Amino acid sequence: MFNFSSGGDEGVFLPEREEAYFSGFARMFKISNIDRYFLPTQKGSMPIPVLKNYKKGLDRIAKDPRRVFLEKTEVTREKIAKGYGARADEIAISRNTTDAISQVLYGIDWRRDEEILCSTLEYPNCIATIRRVACRFGLTIRQFGVPSRHDTHAEEIVESARRGIVPGKTKVMFFSAPAQPNGMMLPFRRLARLAQHYGIITVVDGAHYGGMFNPRLDDTGIDFWGISGYKWQCGPGGTGILYVRNALLESNNTPLPRFNLVRSADLHAPIDGSRPLDFDIGAALSHYGFPESADLRALGEACEIWDRAGRARIERYILWLADYAREKLVAVFGEHALLQACKDEELKSGLVAFNPFPEKEQRRDLQLAHRFNARLSRKYGYRLGYGGIGLNGFTRDPEPDAGRFYEGCVPNRNALTNEPEPEDIPFRFGTPVWINRKDIDRFIKACRKTLDSVA
Template sequence: MSDFEFRSNRRDLFKLAGAGAAAAATLPLVPMSAFAADPKFTLGEPKPGFILDPDVLYMNIGTTGSTPNHVLKSFNQDNREVARNPLETFGGVTPFREAIAPGFGAELEEFVISYNTTDGMNKILAGVELREGDEIVTTNHEHPGGNGPMNILAQRYGVKITRVALPVGNDQKAGDYVDLFRKAMTKKTKAFVFSAPTYLTGVMLPYKRLAKLAQKNGIMTIVDGAHATGMFDLDFHKTGIDFWGCSGHKWQCGPGGTGVIYVRNRVSKHNPLPLFNFWPTNTNNTLLTGPRTNDNAATYNVGTAMQSIGNPNYPMLKAFADTCAFWDEIGRGAIEKHDLALSLDLKNKIADRWGAGYLYSPKDDPELLSALTSFSPFHKANARVGLGQSEAETAQSTTFVTRMREEYGIVIRNTAVPVIGSPAPHHPMRISTHLFHSTEDIDRLVGAMVELTSKMAGA
């Protein structure tokens, strides 16, 4: 359990929204004293910051997070205020973007609040300039939210999709991924599209190394960061990546229907490539005021152009801004350190009990570590799973997840992971460790999994 402690200052509505004096004049006058952040939050303790069910150990943040208690109170009141005064606009969307963007190392004109990662990936891939014969190098572990728009590019425009087969298990290094992408790219490769971390095994692809490889070859980079925001202390500029599509409701614990899009709009030492042509999806084409420049200065405000969607859900956007403010004040670096330390503790205890070969996630290369842990108590990661065994293996995995919830009050999930050499996907468990978890939670989880594995083996 971390001894890091957060003590918040009580703030009014305008500070929470990040609005200046001019914008504040249009904000509804909802007193915030009753909805300020809880006076004490300690990493590793769900109370009082979160209202998670005390009878359930929730370890599936990779699917959806838990919105902080004080944000829920404010969200409810703000929805009621908008219902009472429907014309209120909270000063527009810009104050929320202004409040959130610095926490992710982005300029305002590069930053968009989206609806989720899938929304972000669709808007990014719809806006980049790819033509027939151009190639995308991606992986066989991508989420449908990225695969869908890539498939549209292939079917509609004739863009070629090349997939590299990712390794699983602990026996891998960050350099392996650079080699895989280097071998897959050709003179026609225009984009690298990959997840960091992946949703299937939680491996954190070495995005900075891949960004440098791409830059050396004039290739754009597009990252599905659904599991990055809220888990990692990201500085989008320093990543060197051109486009990020991220989630707001998973590890960032914002309300459902929130996410982040980053569109690089500056040339810098972290990414000296000229800006790639990009056509933002928006409802106001007059915002496209000219070509993108290629120096370290703002071009046209691509973020505002993409944010223009008509009448948004202002209470939802404000709740997302409030949650991000909570993360910023706790310290995103402290959250990352806590999350990864718990994850490594879990992975080491799994390796001690079952063996490192049962891990589908790497643990020994720190660059590949994330707070998602994927493992199976029934077979090793690199074992071949026959086609005839696939149905039984799926049922076994699903039964394990169900019984963990029903018999032990622990919520995890399983995934379907393509494995090199296996004719059928494997179905390991996927476990999330986050800011409200502790080492005691890890011990409870491992003890329950050991006991349940024994029960199922003797059934």
Template sequence: MLNRRSFLGSAALAGGLAALPDAALAGLPPEVPLPSPDLHARDEDAYWAALRRQFLIPADVVNLNVGTVGSSPRPVLKAIFDGYEQTEQMTQAKSEDYPIWGYDRWDEYRRPFADFMGARVDQLALLRNCTEANSYIANGFDMKAGDEVLISDEEHGSGEMPWMLRSRRYGIVVRKFAMPKPPKDAAEILSRINDAITTRTRIIFVSHVSTTTGVVLPIREIAALARAKGIVTAVDGAHVPGMMAVDLNALGCDLYTGSMHKWLFAPKGTGFLYLRDEAIMDRVWSTIVTGGYDNPDRKADRYMQIGSSCIPTLMGLNAAVALAGQIGMDRIEQRGRMLADYIHAQMLERGAQSWTSPDPALRCAIVTVNVPPVSRMELQDWLWTNHKVRVRGGEPSKLRLATPYFLSKADIDRFLTLFDRFRAMKGMA
């Protein structure tokens, strides 16, 4: 019978990798037991250190850039490997089960994630990433030339560019409001949105957590403001799954997108589109289609009719959801906030300018600071090349520091020490 050892061994030989050590051909590293849930109450540091060992990230690597991409832990990787081993035997029970993977509802993979996000399974489509989901909205939302979409000036390229493409092709208007840097409270953000709305505004598209600053926008209030004016609300939640507890149906927005490969540590190639009800589904055309896309009975599943899918990836998603549920999203969110508050305070002591809101309700596990005259790219390259510390930011001097639950204060202190050393080396201290 095919197993991971023989499968990987064959793959390595086919790829010219026969020189790999035998341990590498044996598949995944040995399983590491998950910590007992009651360890957290007895020894919190030991609990998080035990979870750190679930990740294959070497012990000397500090990853402060989960905001770009996370690392799948052992239970997720095991689910993916086992999924390939199972499915590639081509012994599925029904004659239509394989290889026609792109045409089913896949409720067994949608439902756990829907429950995790506070949605019904028929409101959720599992896609390949947040970019794809955002493009569904921008390309498919019913608009005509001259209609306006209102976005912030902090949207990620995968949120902004689909609207810019729609504008170039079909003449819709993209309007932007400026986010305060930093916003002092939710009312300041709401005021700027309200002032930017016109009689032609048909949809408001904003991020739940800004990729630029880490600010958590008041989505519930934005959705209420929009609904009162007959405007649809769409939210880019790329950073939310696995960072913050969320109840999509309680938020009140009409559309919501996201990625699971960042903070939830699910496999790469996992994203989703949430559509609140049938009325909004009727206003968003499917723009990647195959048979079944036009069947209204399928509800959100219509947006999954894109052709063949990678089922082992969805098995990995289930494992990621299960792990987050076992740890507890309240515990994860509290941990991320605590670490973010710590690094934020330490950077302010070093004279950094904060773009992260002083309002605790408007921040979570991403801190953004401006540190002129430090060159962000020079610092970023120096940290990684010489010290295996990974950060990201923006030109010329902005740093975005992400604090996933597996980080320790010692990891953060290592970054801070290196930041001080870099400034001293450049004569900036």
């Protein structure tokens, strides 16, 4: 069914060859050739072969609803595990990233007065979940700032996190990789090693990780990943991947944390949070009634297409396009326009955050951002993500620091002092596999014209 194999010498990156290859790859998607879709950060596009089989599956189940599973979940989980560098017993199928993260955070064996250490660059859904968990279990939420200067180095972020750790109190370190507000990839391997040193559990929001990067989950040292199946991975909506480290690994040989299953129909799974050696926790977490199995099968098939194309090759193409976009943005609008680290390769992703307005006051004007985004969409057909969580993050009224943030900002903090350090309102776009340099050139030209009309 899927014969779009990688081929070629993946050890040498030749731009013209890669654009030609991915031009062919792009024909598997129903994306418009006129106004390319730059927002896999919200929802990806199912490849046509997957979409066709998905429709057949829905039709088949509609005709015979007794056929609950078109494909056994263990088969789908095996497909996912193969491409994600994990064992099948560590992979569960969730409904989305928020669903996966919620199961993890509510399943951790919390004790009152423990602390959860979070980055300042978290997604609204996860902020909401963390605040509820903290309230329910009597936890303290502590934040560490993520410097986003162009020359920020990964170790600065690690040291910022280190300063936020309270030995004996910090139970969990939570962060996104990449981070949604400004697209920065956080140095997850370094942060995992730091957490292990202090006996801290790591939980990562990887909504934009799967499908963008070449995932080797068992090599990351992270305890829990929540990953979207329908963003960069281009599976159907309402699918996600939950990774639960289920063994002592070279990257992380600390004892497995106790983990209570919040949602599972497995009658034989442990009920006390323990992890027997032969416990297939992925199967237990994937057993929760009768989901639409055409969704699950389609997710596995989308993963197979990525595997055949070569995940390392896809990652390099996406990151190369993002670098090209950053260079063009700086050339057209100036260095101030780029709102993310761009010198350290470890901190780059295929998510680009920018604000083209020349004056700081303009870059912090939410109404101006609304007008820019609306005109870019209406006049040129491009849709962007924009804005930070502003006054609705972890710091909010009546806390004294809340007044130092503003509506629509990224509510960051200084990595050294942890003082509030709000950042400009970001516009965000991605560099998915179906675009090329000409698409980026047209997009930035449209941004330039839009800026001239609304500034």
